[in-house]
Amino acid sequence: MKARFLGIAELTDVPDVAVVVDVMRAYTVAAWAFARGAGRVVLARSLKDALALKAGHPDWVTLKDGSPAPGFDLVNSPALLRDTDLSGRTVVQKTTAGTVGALAVKDAPLVLCASFVVAEATAGLLRARAPREVTYVVTGEGGRAEEDLACAEYIAGLAGGDAVDADPYLRRAAASRSAAELTQGVREGSTPEDVALCLELDRFPFAMAAAVEGDSLMVLRQVTRTDSPSA
Ligand SMILES: O=C(O)[C@H](CS(=O)(=O)O)OP(=O)(O)O
C-alpha cells in the first residue's frame, strides 16, 4: 500500500482513498462526540454555514475552534466536550484545519478522518480494503504539523501490516507546536488537559468516514469493523 503525505494546499487531484489527520484537535473531538452518543458530525465549510445550519435545525449542536461565540454550543476541546451528553444529536463542526482538510477531499470515494484515538481502527479498515495508494492529508501548519504527520506515518505503518511501536510517534506529537500552545493556554477554547486526551492511543474502537450525503452536506459517521463505508 503506497502512502503519500500532503498538506491541504498540495492536493492537486482527487485521491481514491484519503485519510485526513487532525490530532489537535478536530478529529480527537469528533471521536469524543461519537463516544458521547452523537449520531453524525456535519463538517461545515464556514462559520456562516454552521450558523445557517443551526438556524434551520435548532436541535443541532454547533461546535467551533477558538473562543466561544454566539450561536455555537461547544468549543473544539475534548476535555470540555467529554462530559456532554450528545445522544442521538447531530453535531456541526467547523475548525481551522481539520474540517477544511476533509472538505478538500470531499469528492474522494473514501474519506477517513483520523487521530491517535482512532488510529488502529483506521488502519484496520485500510488493511481490510487494501487500496493501492492512500493519501494522508496532514491538515496542520501547511502539511508540516508534527502531531498530524506523526499520526499519519504511524497509521500508514500499521495499515501496511508493520508491527509499529507507537511511542516515538506519540513523543513527536507531544513535542509539537500544537501541544505546546495547548499546554500554555495560547489557544482559546482549550484546557491543558486536551493534550493528554489527544495522545490517548486507540481510546476508541471505531474509525470515522466522511461522505457527501443527499443534502450536499459533508457528513462524518463512525464506522465499526462490521460496517462498510461506501466507496
Ligand atoms: O482547535 C484547534 O486546536 C485548531 C485551531 S488552530 O488550527 O490552532 O487555529 O483547529 P483544528 O482544525 O482542530 O486543528
Ligand SMILES: [Mg+2]
Ligand atoms: Mg490541528
